[in-house]
Amino acid sequence: MNTPPLLEVRNLQVHFRVFGGYLKVLDGVNLVVRAGEKVGLVGESGCGKTTTMKAILRILPEPPAQIVGGHVLFRGKDVLKMRPQELRRLRGRGISMVFQDPTAALNPVFTIGQQLGDVIRYSHSDGRVDAGQIRLKALQALKEVALADPERLLDSYPIQLSGGMRQRVCIAMALATQPELLIADEPGTSLDVTIQDQILRLLHNLVVERNTSVILITHTLGVVREVTDRVYVMYAGTIVESAPTKVLFANPMFPYTRGLMQSVPRLSGGGVAEGIPGRIPNYLNPPTGCRFHPRCPHVMEVCRHEKPPVFTVGEEHYVACYLYAS
Amino acid sequence: MRLVIFILKRALHSIFVLLGLSVVIFAISRVLPGDPARMAVGARAPQWVVDNLRAQMHLDEPLYVQYGYWLIDALQGKFGISLVTRREVAEDIKEFFPATFELALFAGILMGGLGILLGTISARHKDKWIDNVVRVLSYLGVVTPAFVFAIIFMLVFGYWLKWLPTIGRLSEGLTRPPVITGLMTIDALLAGDLVVFWDALKHIVLPAIALAMGGLAQEARITRATMSDNLTKDYIAAERALGIPERVIMGKYLLKPSLIPTISILGLDFAGTLSSAFLVELIFNWPGISRYGINAMLRKDLNAIAAVILVLGVVFIVVNIIVDIVVAYLDPRIRLSAERSE
Numbered sequence: 001m002n003t004p005p006l007l008e009v010r011n012l013q014v015h016f017r018v019f020g021g022y023l024k025v026l027d028g029v030n031l032v033v034r035a036g037e038k039v040g041l042v043g044e045s046g047c048g049k050t051t052t053m054k055a056i057l058r059i060l061p062e063p064p065a066q067i068v069g070g071h072v073l074f075r076g077k078d079v080l081k082m083r084p085q086e087l088r089r090l091r092g093r094g095i096s097m098v099f100q101d102p103t104a105a106l107n108p109v110f111t112i113g114q115q116l117g118d119v120i121r122y123s124h125s126d127g128r129v130d131a132g133q134i135r136l137k138a139l140q141a142l143k144e145v146a147l148a149d150p151e152r153l154l155d156s157y158p159i160q161l162s163g164g165m166r167q168r169v170c171i172a173m174a175l176a177t178q179p180e181l182l183i184a185d186e187p188g189t190s191l192d193v194t195i196q197d198q199i200l201r202l203l204h205n206l207v208v209e210r211n212t213s214v215i216l217i218t219h220t221l222g223v224v225r226e227v228t229d230r231v232y233v234m235y236a237g238t239i240v241e242s243a244p245t246k247v248l249f250a251n252p253m254f255p256y257t258r259g260l261m262q263s264v265p266r267l268s269g270g271g272v273a274e275g276i277p278g279r280i281p282n283y284l285n286p287p288t289g290c291r292f293h294p295r296c297p298h299v300m301e302v303c304r305h306e307k308p309p310v311f312t313v314g315e316e317h318y319v320a321c322y323l324y325a326s
Numbered sequence: 327m328r329l330v331i332f333i334l335k336r337a338l339h340s341i342f343v344l345l346g347l348s349v350v351i352f353a354i355s356r357v358l359p360g361d362p363a364r365m366a367v368g369a370r371a372p373q374w375v376v377d378n379l380r381a382q383m384h385l386d387e388p389l390y391v392q393y394g395y396w397l398i399d400a401l402q403g404k405f406g407i408s409l410v411t412r413r414e415v416a417e418d419i420k421e422f423f424p425a426t427f428e429l430a431l432f433a434g435i436l437m438g439g440l441g442i443l444l445g446t447i448s449a450r451h452k453d454k455w456i457d458n459v460v461r462v463l464s465y466l467g468v469v470t471p472a473f474v475f476a477i478i479f480m481l482v483f484g485y486w487l488k489w490l491p492t493i494g495r496l497s498e499g500l501t502r503p504p505v506i507t508g509l510m511t512i513d514a515l516l517a518g519d520l521v522v523f524w525d526a527l528k529h530i531v532l533p534a535i536a537l538a539m540g541g542l543a544q545e546a547r548i549t550r551a552t553m554s555d556n557l558t559k560d561y562i563a564a565e566r567a568l569g570i571p572e573r574v575i576m577g578k579y580l581l582k583p584s585l586i587p588t589i590s591i592l593g594l595d596f597a598g599t600l601s602s603a604f605l606v607e608l609i610f611n612w613p614g615i616s617r618y619g620i621n622a623m624l625r626k627d628l629n630a631i632a633a634v635i636l637v638l639g640v641v642f643i644v645v646n647i648i649v650d651i652v653v654a655y656l657d658p659r660i661r662l663s664a665e666r667s668e
Contacts, residue, residue: 059563063453084572092569099567104560109583109657119568157658173568 043234113154424508426614445549467543541595593649
């Protein structure tokens with residue numbers, strides 16, 4: 001009970017400076033990941049999922065981004081207060097990340113071997129590893145993600161690889177550092193469905209094998225249901241609901257979560273899903289009170305003015321909604 | 327081996343470009359008013375002398391035959407006699423071209439080296455005070471003509487501070503080293519004459535910097551723009567997320583993709599320097615080809631004009647080939663697509 005969780009994000013607030021003011025993108029994000037846990041993070045595009053992850057790793061471009069408040073604790077140490085040297089030790093070995101678009105995440109003018117090799121080299125504390133050993137480890141990393149002909153791959157440039165291979169390379173790079181926590185930002189979204197499925201299965205097997213903690217960002221609720229222990233639902237820069245995966249799917253409570261569940265098309269009956277009317281709000285002047293209130297079918301007077309606190313509605317099931325105030 | 331094929335192919339393409347250029351030069355020299363034979367012998371020569379010369383110069387034949395004769399001579403380096411210097415044009419070129427080439431070479435090194443350095447500093451500290459200083463300075467550098475810098479440098483460093491010489495390539499009293507490359511500094515080094523080398527180096531500093539300022543500022547601006555654009559790329563975020571140290575990201579993963587546009591412009595700036603050095607050469611009394619070319623144009627010295635334009639054309643083509651090779655080395659995407667198209 002007293003050991004701190006692997007990762008704890010407390011009330012994280014991030015603004016982006018733009019012409020004419022600040023985009024208040026993250027409005028107090030709270031998140032916990034325990035050792036070995038697989039956590040899902042869902043929410044529509046633009047709700048701040050990637051921003052949260054980049055803020056955790058301190059790789060947001062600052063400026064324009066600005067972390068204006070909150071804490072990011074990794075093993076109890078505040079990432080936001082780390083010095084460059086500590087940050088470098090955190091990145092890669094502590095937390096590493098697979099990016100959404102593998103084509104953009106690989107440097108186009110260096111070979112796979114150079115990029116993967118440097119990741120391996122600098123994941124050792126002193127950076128002094130001999131070239132032969134790096135090569136062996138790089139080959140090993142590529143074999144683990146089931147890439148054929150790793151020897152040739154090391155001398156290839158990203159442009160010579162297919163999208164699926166690039167994604168595998170990105171996963172190999174993220175896992176080559178033996179991280180304690182892996183952030184996977186919509187892996188395979190840019191690929192076709194069958195390849196995406198293969199990638200997710202591969203990733204799942206690898207992290208289960210190594211007992212790596214995971215934050216999985218995805219739009220595919222089926223995947224969340226299959227591979228995660230707990231789920232966070234994000235809306236417009238806040239976590240609106242979190243629960244163990246089974247509980248959330250059986251009993252979604254926040255109106256937005258319910259809409260999200262209903263918008264999944266089903267094979268039997270029902271036809272096309274309704275979806276949630278409206279769009280994610282403008283971050284320059286976000287709605288007061290609950291940010292979801294303009295789209296909420298159950299909106300009450302209080303929702304328009306007061307930001308709802310988090311209510312505990314079951315074991316590990318939390319909702320930030322006045323509907324559950326009693 | 328691939329590189330050799332690449333160069334040969336580019337050289338082959340260049341031959342056609344040069345042929346095109348030669349047609350233009352020939353056409354210009356023939357559409358200009360005035361009879362070249364009459365111009366050569368002067369207004370008072372009797373008509374039969376002019377007629378004889380016309381026949382000798384093939385001026386009676388159709389234009390395409392004239393072009394053929396002209397081209398064959400040009401290929402052998404025979405551009406005829408310069409009306410101004412009364413010497414073989416080829417001799418003039420041999421004397422004046424290396425001087426300008428040396429100047430452009432130093433200017434090019436400054437443009438590339440300092441421009442990329444300043445651009446990198448600016449991009450790394452984007453929107454901080456140092457970036458603003460570099461941006462204002464490079465803006466001034468781009469909008470100020472080279473001759474203004476030349477005059478300012480001459481006044482400040484030559485006249486007031488008396489740090490550096492302002493006239494010519496070598497101080498009086500020193501003997502020129504034997505001509506091997508035609509570049510004074512290199513020849514001095516080859517001859518092992520350090521005194522002459524140092525003196526030649528001091529002479530070249532001011533004109534080279536004056537000439538480099540515009541390109542230097544341009545290169546700094548381009549490097550800054552490309553780098554700050556690339557800094558927002560996902561691959562930089564990914565490399566940071568994977569624990570690669572900042573100095574490796576900056577010096578390796580950001581620098582290489584960011585150099586490509588700068589190198590392309592640097593090539594053009596360098597080649598352009600050779601032809602636009604006229605005023606700087608005039609101010610520093612530098613015996614270069616740019617000054618020679620302008621003088622030839624002012625006096626309608628057709629033989630010299632043709633030779634100067636052809637030489638500069640060849641320089642542009644060679645520089646472009648080199649730029650293509652460097653860019654292909656830096657960017658596998660270009661290299662691979664070039665190989666695929668073979």
